[in-house]
Amino acid sequence: MIIRLRDARVVQFAGFFLVLLGNTVGAGDVSDSADWAADVLNRSNLSGGLVVYVGAGDATAWGKRAAALGADARCVVHGLYADPDAIEAARTPIRAAGLYGRVAVEPWTGSRLPYADDLVSLLVLDEPVEVVEAVDDASRVKRRSPSSAAPAGLSIAKREVLRVLAPDGVALVWEKGQWHRLVKTRPETIDDWSHALYDATNNAVSRDRVVGPPRRLQWIARPLNARHHEHLAVSVVVSAGGRIFYIIDEGPTASLFLPPQWSLIARDAFNGVVLWKRSIPQWEDHLRPFRSGPPHISRTLVATAERVYVTLGLRTPVSVLNPATGKTFREYPQTKGTEEILYHDGILYLAVRQADNRAPRQTEAGRETKAAHRKGVGRHRNERRQAHQTDAAPNGPRGLMAVDAKTGSTLWQLDGVGALPMSLAVGGNRVVYMTNEAVVCCDARTGQRLWRSPRDVPRQRPGWSAPTVVLQDGVVLVADRWPKFKDRIDPVTGKPIANWLAQEGWTGDLIAYDASSGKVLWKALCAETYHAPPDVFVIDGLVWVGQSRSRTGPDFVAARDLHTGEIKRRLDTHKAWETTMPHHRCYRNRATARYLITGRTGVEFIDVATGKACRHHWTRGTCQFGTLPANGLLYVPPHSCACYIDAKLTGFLAMAPAATLPSRPIAGAATDESGRLIRGPAFGHLADQRPTHSAHPGQPATLNSRPSNADSPMSPLDSQRSRTDWPTHRHDALRSGCAPQSVPADLGRLWQRRLDARPTAPVVAEGRVFVATADTHTVHALDATTGRPVWSFTSGGRIDSPPSVT
Structure with missing residues (x-):
């Protein structure tokens, strides 16, 4: 992630740093390692993440303190010990505690901290380490002979401390018998992503101005691959309060037909350390057919800095969790049947299935899919047929409910309104949703209907298909497919539409309504993404809508005024669509204040000001969900795609843009490399001894x-x-x-x-x-x-x- 440490910000940080150093957080000589660690963690208010412990002194005592810091399973501890000759003695207590690996130690022989920018949750600087204004090359710690004692003082520049600390990260510095505390302020230029579509308005545009084309790897985590390429594996990813939360099937990748293991997992957003995990015993059928959704499964998880709202089972009541620990605060039993959760101004707005709340069984489509896999033939044809038989109004009426997020009391309830999946949006004092006949707007506080505008939609649609409803600045934007496909000619490209897998998706209309009256303001063509609903983004008052069927492209070439529909900007985006990939990735696209982030081949960043496109075929989002731009990073959940397999990265990835200031020496510059190669006792003797x-x-x-x-x-x-x-x-x-050579048969x-x-x-x-x-x-x-x-x-x-x- 970028750290903008220009001179003004450095001065600001430095002033804050000095104020904190001048005020004692607390003191106390704690000899017992466990008590010492508890005191440190209590002062930092840490709930897990990457802990870095820097110091020297008695190796055994130091190692015991490092082990004690790692006693909490939510912490990964990395020690930098400044006496290389006693490094094994420092590791011994950690091994004895059975913690080595999650707690690890390496020699530290310089003033630079060996971490990426914005990575460390807690930095503990124990004696004899001191923090100074600057450290030049001449003052770096040099390697000593075995007979030398640990150095009397080690220096780290304040700027270096701030560089490695994550936003809201804490540094504790032991100085003159007291702990001094520094908190790195979270920059205003990064943003959370609390819902599947950013927030309750469904405008999938982050205000993050740091996220950019990926150039650095922040962290990587398992699993390296999602469970299956053609079936549901990752339901949703959201982020709030410096953490990310996601629902994933952790079942064995050896066979899709082994039982699923659905979990809700929380990680530190900046270093990827697992903070907690909750099992989800019953979830959507993991054998659901190829790309058949359901799209609203991503709307079962919402996060804020103080609470996580989730259904810990399919159509179970909403549970309220502590985001730091995963423990349940409370459950709202009257919300049984919840399929979608939105949070706005302290209120939960829920789409609730009000009948047939039984636990799901394997679908007929799932059974046929399994049989087709066994036969090895007809799979895609069977799955596409089943997907297209999904009813737009599923069994059991869907109602709406508003619940006070703090008390759990029901504020209002609308039974049997038939709200279509993914159509619920909330913004200001308006609640908007779609039925099979109309767009409906209600008062957000009372649930009273304000207006209803008729609109015809298909009665049957693919399981992945849903309308896109965005509520922004007094305008309701509704994009959906036509009730019937008018012809086999793409109205945007003028080309015939091939009837094959890569051409899934219909054309339709984007209609803008006045949020106060329901009056139609303007219309434009739209089109569904590949096996995903239409893309509609509002950025700085301009509307970007996907118009190329299945995003074959070029696309997002025009931006319209939100209130009038007048085209205000045109871009040449063809470079983002120059590819040999036959189809767009099977998920919705995302955006930030600066970029459209598409999935035509891998991940493409299109600058909304200039149209400049950066393509990255070596990474891609996860099937049916995509990517997540938040916290100045691009999160890419695990996938199981074989396209560009020789180059494409695997795993759960967090990637950062290029740094504005080099955190390492520039390649080709004159640098001191003498300390990089560590020579063991056998170095120089390999030719003479064996x-x-x-x-x-x-x-x-x-x-x-x-x-x-x-x-x-x-x-x-x-x-x-x-x-x-x-x-x-x-x-x-x-x-x-x-x-x-040969080996025996038995x-x-x-x-x-x-x-x-x-x-x-x-x-x-x-x-x-x-x-x-x-x-x-x-x-x-x-x-x-x-x-x-x-x-x-x-x-x-x-x-x-x-x-x-x-």
């Missing part, structure tokens, strides 16, 4: 001297080892994946060894098995014959690939 294989299993190998002459003949034993070893992940530098277990975390693939050389455990940052060497541990080495960070042995 392990001698022990003749007695269970005995450690020894280092014996041997000639380094390359012309020395290979011994018979060396030749045998070269044939039986597997020294690198794909066997050799040619990546052959093949060893010149295999049995020779030995088994449990390691401290999930292992990488092993390699074998010189009679040893080498394997890394990524999450504990450790390489293990085991005797190949017995599995007995020979040695282990812990690095300063994760080791995410198998080691190689030379």
